[in-house]
Amino acid sequence: MTRKPLSRRLDTGRHSIAPALLTSCIIAATLSANPAYAAGTLAGTDIQNIASATFDTAGGPVTIQSNTVVIKVDELLDVTVASTDPGDVTTSPGATGNVQTFRITNTGNGDEAFGLTANVANGGDDFDPTLQQIVIDTNNNGVYDAGVDTVYTSGVNDPVIAPDQSVTVFVITATPAGVVDTNRANVSLNAVARTGTGTPGTSFAGAGQGGGDAVVGSTTAQGTASGFLAVRATSVALLKSATILDPFGGNRPVPGAVITYSLVATVSGTGTMNNLVITDPIPAGSQYQAASITLEAAALTDAADADAGRFTGTSISVAAGNVPAGQTRTVTFKVLIP
Known part of the structure; x- marks a missing residue:
């Protein structure tokens, strides 16, 4: 019996091929794309895969598809x-x-x-x-x-x-x-x-x-x-408040008004709060008023010198020292709304 050429044997209308021949065909596999997460693809995602094979027949190219393989991603x-x-x-x-x-x-x-x-x-x-x-x-x-x-x-x-x-x-x-x-x-x-x-x-x-x-x-x-x-046998709470004096004798925050900030540090607990330093940046949109720093109502200089106060160019700093529990230290300074 005369053997049919390969192309003739495949041209049977059944659109299937033996597994041994599948390896010689062009196979395309497409996996669904998924976003990346710390542990990979989201749990419950179905990864679906369908292969295809294309071959020539007397009537022209024929493409067949495999069954769909679905793998559900487990939860990690x-x-x-x-x-x-x-x-x-x-x-x-x-x-x-x-x-x-x-x-x-x-x-x-x-x-x-x-x-x-x-x-x-x-x-x-x-x-x-x-x-x-x-x-x-x-x-x-x-x-x-x-x-x-x-x-x-x-x-x-x-x-x-x-x-x-x-x-x-x-x-x-x-x-x-x-x-x-x-x-x-x-x-x-x-x-x-x-x-x-x-x-x-x-x-x-x-x-x-x-x-x-x-x-x-x-x-x-x-x-x-x-x-x-x-x-910490001692702790400190810092309360900040502000008062405003405008050019008209009122308390509106308009250009030309002066804001006086008050910082009250209260030490509680037992023992002594050592080397307490109070600092405050100059708020944006305001200008520091020279020589306006006080500690316990006593005036301090702006320079980094022997007293406790200092203006750094962007903030004020006051070294309040060692403060026993139950006491407070009050710092004030002024800024102008230009």
């Missing part, structure tokens, strides 16, 4: 936690409402709820504060706003964080009355993926966003960070 469970305080948070004996700030970042590839716990009894420090609240930064301004931000309740309002997004969380504590100056306390915040945790690679069938599995990533789906409270 990963999280990091970091303290965002620039250093130790100052506290004092018996103080309440200490605020420490942490940032929780979802480094996985799916929306994930995270459970939060704070540990105030870490070893290796000087004292254990009392946990008052964990609070979620509801208005996303990075600053604790009592009565505005949301008090966290485990299992009730666990923050749900999108991939590559962060949530700011505040840990609020109280300091025991018996602590002394320079004592420090280690306060940590822990976040765990509600879907599950475990060794990297642990899988939770069907629990991923979009219907795929959830797989524990390199962080074990939990993260912890520490911040420190530092006792």
Whole structure:
């Protein structure tokens, strides 16, 4: 029996070829494009792949397509936690409402709820504060706003964080009355993926966003960070106020008006606040009035000399010295609205 040429054997109208012949055909594969995230493609994304083969027949070129292969991307469970305080948070004996700030970042590839716990009894420090609240930064301004931000309740309002997004969380504590100056306390915040945790690679069938599995990533789906409270037996509060005298004897902030700024530093706690220095930049849109600095109503010079005052060209600075707790120091200076 005479064998048909290859082109004739393929020209059967069935538009299919044997697997052995597929490798000799031109195959085109197209993958759907997805944006890049910290942990890759978003969970639940369907990666679809269709191959094609083109060959010549007596009637002209013919293109066939393979079946569609669909792979659903699993959810990777990963999280990091970091303290965002620039250093130790100052506290004092018996103080309440200490605020420490942490940032929780979802480094996985799916929306994930995270459970939060704070540990105030870490070893290796000087004292254990009392946990008052964990609070979620509801208005996303990075600053604790009592009565505005949301008090966290485990299992009730666990923050749900999108991939590559962060949530700011505040840990609020109280300091025991018996602590002394320079004592420090280690306060940590822990976040765990509600879907599950475990060794990297642990899988939770069907629990991923979009219907795929959830797989524990390199962080074990939990993260912890520490911040420190530092006792200062004295603390200082600085209150700034302003009075205006306009050219007409009134108090309107018009050109020609003189603004007198008053800075009152109040030292509280116990002991002495050492080397207290009060500084204030000259506001934009105003001009410093020469020789207007006072400390406790006593005039100071603008030069960097023996007295406590100094005008730097852009700000005023007053060295108030060592101030015992319970005392105040008042600094004033004047600017002109040109």
